[in-house]
Amino acid sequence: MTITPFAALRLCGAILRLASAIVPADLRRIWRLEWDAETRYEAMRLAERGARGMRPHVRLVWRCLGAFAHAVWLRCDRWRIDMWLQDVKYALRSLMHRRGFAGIAVLTLALGIGANAAIYSAVRAVVLRPLPFPEPERLVQLFSTTVQSPDRASGTASPPDFTDWRRESRSFTDLAAVNAGTYAMTGVGAAEQVPGAAVTGGFFTVFAVAPLHGRTLLPEDDGAGPMSVVLGHGLWVRRFGSDPSVVGRSMMLDSTPYRIVGVMPRGFAYPLSSELWVPQRFTTSDLTTQRGAHYLDVVGRLRLGVPMQQARDEMSAIVATLRAAYPDSNRDQRVAVHELRAAMVGDVRPALFLLLGAVGVVLLIVCVNLANLILTRALARNREVAVRCALGASRFRLVRGLMVESALLALAGGAGGLLVAYWASLAIAAAPPAVGIPLLGDTRIDWSVVAFTIAVSLATAVLVGLLPAWHTSSFADVATRIREESNTTSGLGQRQRVRAVLIVAETALAVVLLVGAGLLLRSFVKLSLVDLGFDAARVQTMSLSLPDAAYPQPVDRAELVERLLARISALPDVEAAGAVFGLPLTDFRFVISMSTLDGRRLPSEEQMARSLQVRVVTPDYFRAMGIPIVRGRALTASDRRGAAAAVVINEAASRLLWADDSAIGHEFTLGTRMGQGGVNAGGTVVGVARDVRDFGPGQPVRPTVFLSHAQFPMGFMTFVVKARGDAARTIAPVRALVQELDGDLPTFQVRSMEQLVADAVAQPRAYLFLLALFAGMAVLLAALGIYGVLMHVVAQRTREIGIRLALGAERGTVIRDVVTHAGFLAGAGLAVGLVLAVATTRLIGGLLFQIDRYDAATYAVVSGSLFVVALVASYVPARRAARIDPVRALRYE
Amino acid sequence: MRRLSVTAVSVLQALANGHEYGFDVIDATGLPSGTVYPALSRLERDGYVRSAWEDERRAHREARPARRNYRVTAAGSKVLSESLRYYRTLLPVGVPRKSEA
Numbered sequence: 005m006t007i008t009p010f011a012a013l014r015l016c017g018a019i020l021r022l023a024s025a026i027v028p029a030d031l032r033r034i035w036r037l038e039w040d041a042e043t044r045y046e047a048m049r050l051a052e053r054g055a056r057g058m059r060p061h062v063r064l065v066w067r068c069l070g071a072f073a074h075a076v077w078l079r080c081d082r083w084r085i086d087m088w089l090q091d092v093k094y095a096l097r098s099l100m101h102r103r104g105f106a107g108i109a110v111l112t113l114a115l116g117i118g119a120n121a122a123i124y125s126a127v128r129a130v131v132l133r134p135l136p137f138p139e140p141e142r143l144v145q146l147f148s149t150t151v152q153s154p155d156r157a158s159g160t161a162s163p164p165d166f167t168d169w170r171r172e173s174r175s176f177t178d179l180a181a182v183n184a185g186t187y188a189m190t191g192v193g194a195a196e197q198v199p200g201a202a203v204t205g206g207f208f209t210v211f212a213v214a215p216l217h218g219r220t221l222l223p224e225d226d227g228a229g230p231m232s233v234v235l236g237h238g239l240w241v242r243r244f245g246s247d248p249s250v251v252g253r254s255m256m257l258d259s260t261p262y263r264i265v266g267v268m269p270r271g272f273a274y275p276l277s278s279e280l281w282v283p284q285r286f287t288t289s290d291l292t293t294q295r296g297a298h299y300l301d302v303v304g305r306l307r308l309g310v311p312m313q314q315a316r317d318e319m320s321a322i323v324a325t326l327r328a329a330y331p332d333s334n335r336d337q338r339v340a341v342h343e344l345r346a347a348m349v350g351d352v353r354p355a356l357f358l359l360l361g362a363v364g365v366v367l368l369i370v371c372v373n374l375a376n377l378i379l380t381r382a383l384a385r386n387r388e389v390a391v392r393c394a395l396g397a398s399r400f401r402l403v404r405g406l407m408v409e410s411a412l413l414a415l416a417g418g419a420g421g422l423l424v425a426y427w428a429s430l431a432i433a434a435a436p437p438a439v440g441i442p443l444l445g446d447t448r449i450d451w452s453v454v455a456f457t458i459a460v461s462l463a464t465a466v467l468v469g470l471l472p473a474w475h476t477s478s479f480a481d482v483a484t485r486i487r488e489e490s491n492t493t494s495g496l497g498q499r500q501r502v503r504a505v506l507i508v509a510e511t512a513l514a515v516v517l518l519v520g521a522g523l524l525l526r527s528f529v530k531l532s533l534v535d536l537g538f539d540a541a542r543v544q545t546m547s548l549s550l551p552d553a554a555y556p557q558p559v560d561r562a563e564l565v566e567r568l569l570a571r572i573s574a575l576p577d578v579e580a581a582g583a584v585f586g587l588p589l590t591d592f593r594f595v596i597s598m599s600t601l602d603g604r605r606l607p608s609e610e611q612m613a614r615s616l617q618v619r620v621v622t623p624d625y626f627r628a629m630g631i632p633i634v635r636g637r638a639l640t641a642s643d644r645r646g647a648a649a650a651v652v653i654n655e656a657a658s659r660l661l662w663a664d665d666s667a668i669g670h671e672f673t674l675g676t677r678m679g680q681g682g683v684n685a686g687g688t689v690v691g692v693a694r695d696v697r698d699f700g701p702g703q704p705v706r707p708t709v710f711l712s713h714a715q716f717p718m719g720f721m722t723f724v725v726k727a728r729g730d731a732a733r734t735i736a737p738v739r740a741l742v743q744e745l746d747g748d749l750p751t752f753q754v755r756s757m758e759q760l761v762a763d764a765v766a767q768p769r770a771y772l773f774l775l776a777l778f779a780g781m782a783v784l785l786a787a788l789g790i791y792g793v794l795m796h797v798v799a800q801r802t803r804e805i806g807i808r809l810a811l812g813a814e815r816g817t818v819i820r821d822v823v824t825h826a827g828f829l830a831g832a833g834l835a836v837g838l839v840l841a842v843a844t845t846r847l848i849g850g851l852l853f854q855i856d857r858y859d860a861a862t863y864a865v866v867s868g869s870l871f872v873v874a875l876v877a878s879y880v881p882a883r884r885a886a887r888i889d890p891v892r893a894l895r896y897e
Numbered sequence: 898m899r900r901l902s903v904t905a906v907s908v909l910q911a912l913a914n915g916h917e918y919g920f921d922v923i924d925a926t927g928l929p930s931g932t933v934y935p936a937l938s939r940l941e942r943d944g945y946v947r948s949a950w951e952d953e954r955r956a957h958r959e960a961r962p963a964r965r966n967y968r969v970t971a972a973g974s975k976v977l978s979e980s981l982r983y984y985r986t987l988l989p990v991g992v993p994r995k996s997e998a
Contacts, residue, residue, distance in 0.1 A: 034965075037962065037963075037965070038919065038964070038965040040962060041956075041961070041962040041963060041964045041965065042918065042919050042920045042964060044961050044962060045918075045920070045961055045962075045964060046920055048959075048961055067920070067923065067929075067930045068930070069930075069931070070929055070930025070931035070932075070933070070934060071930070071931075071934070072931070073930075073931030073932070073934070073935060074930075074931065074934035074935055074938065077934075077935035077938060077939075078935075078938060081938070081939075081942070
């Protein structure tokens, strides 16, 4: 390729044309003349010198390319930093003059931005931050589900099923079974019940986390031999003083010696709150006869490159094979594979995003309110803006100046917001576990939250500043603007309209939040009024775990519980004392299918259909809990070992099994062996107890059978003590009695029933609290907005009102005018807001209990409340209007 | 005292030496055009250089557009000599300057 002098000159011309677009308009002509002249002069010189070849011409083109650098320099010079600094200084000076306004603006922004950052920090902790394991996206949890809900993220597996899944699957590097529980730790200071898990050998391979000291559990630990235990970091620090030489030492768990083989690093906890891990060992009987005993959580790690769907397909095929092979136990079985985080977080994800949306709406209202305030202030700067326009300030320069002001406010608000978020995140992280949002304790301010806050602050600056800046700088008609400035009662229509639209918008947004909060409140009230079926007043509970090693025979357990209850009942503060295996409201699930009914063996489909929740109780349990026996009798001391097995069922079980209320005297057995001699659980029905909502007020009552503890003794019991006075005063004496009988038995899960009832609604209460807080903020801001607009309207109409009053208008008429204005703004906001609310309340449909999302009462109360708020907000402006002195108003004009 | 950058000193010195057009300065200093022209604009903004257009009749006679020339102002001369003095102090003592070598 060659380049002629002519082509070089044309190329230079094209380059200069392009570059000239960058040059500021007023310099462009001269700049172009200079570069053209130099280029042509150089081309002439080359021609005169008879330059040959490409090189001189290419050099000329190359030299022309420098025009871009020149053009950019000129443009940047125009935007010199000192101009920005000038704007910043000017904005700071302007804000210092209006300290009150600036203070309120920064404060409301700090609250708005801070609330957003705080909720975001919670969302990040629960939903967004990767789990603290290598390649967490490959971690999955497998659920044994049913044909009715095949994809649900709950459902445990049985030991034989787990073993088959692990052996047959190829999509995972390994699968591990986890059986969460608690262990009585003794021999290391005071006895303590420690949360932990029995896990199969692949567990630590699945999570791919190396131990801090020693080793993790290996597949060899699942076999016979001494028991090993791996300590969690927290337990190691708390109970072993961070001593690395603890590895190799022995400790007692549930009265069995365990050898400590390793310590895990800080932050490793699965299941959440676990502090130790022991091997999960299966007996031959477990693996051959227990296909119906579902109690294992199963986790796995996908092989590299294996997509989730492939793993799901493979597992479905394996489960189909097991269905065919074991129709009795696996007839309806399906399998679901979910990402571990999704499985851990469960159904709180939509609620968290809903809260983030709600708090975003609050910030939007803050922005609208502030934009309104700035617009009001900007009207007072009409003359200044007009003069600057007249002196030649460009619109861009004016907008920039005003935007710098809002950016300063937003950045200061953002800084304050970070502080608010920091405090709020501490409060969120300290929320009680009863709130039931996993990983919430990990809430903290990290780089992502800071970046989010900065982004929100910048967006806020634009939202707050752009409209007022654009509006104020519209200098189409400078003369009109100056005329407007000199005549306070004309030319304001458009600005008032803009402000009215803003007020309507923020009122509408407030209505949406208010309706949401109202529906949640109504739902919460309904939830709180649900009769749980027992009397929680003055009832104290505490749990006791009797280790197999210390109490190997069922009779040993039964005797200890009986002795303890006899002593507790004798305490002066105690009205009644009982014990239960499966306390209500503790999410205790123990479902067994029915095996025989009145001596008849049930076909397999009927066995599953007549499954019952199983509870084991002592005779006085019903009295201590205040659960009435509606038919027949309660269990008594006569229902002891050796006597014919007697059971009490609840009304739901009675309805399920014998629809004609004839339950008493019938007998049945369940498909599991319990108690002495390993007989099948069950017996003759001697009584029907009132229904209890074991799983919380929002959950249905499950058919339940109560077995006698004397006949089916369990190693884990929760004592239920009905006190004569303050329930908490029974804790110490009961603990002392336990220590007297067995010094190695820790009491744990010490809670009052009232606390459990409160915890059962902790999550809806937390959602309600936050949404009500946001709605309250929104309504307050809307009221302030209406108040601000009316005050401004009254100030602008001082002369007009003065004239009207001078001409004999009634003060009542003036007040009515102002109040009507408020009513108009509130009414318009309400109309738009109600439409928006109807469209958006489906988002909270899942959080509502026995309340229709179109609940007319809620909408009516919200509408009425908003009108009242609007009227209250209009009170001061209306009074000010009525008190205008006609003489002073006219003189002022 | 305000000190100029080496680039600005080079450009100013070239102008002082009589190279009064942009492309001439480029030839004299060996600096690229994208460096020389912004330097010229900055020097003019700061008052060290003054620009003017050459006589149009002369340009017309030579059948080309008039060129823009740059001259060093009194302030420019002063800052140039101060800057040169400063840069000379940076040379190590006893090392002969290139011209003296």
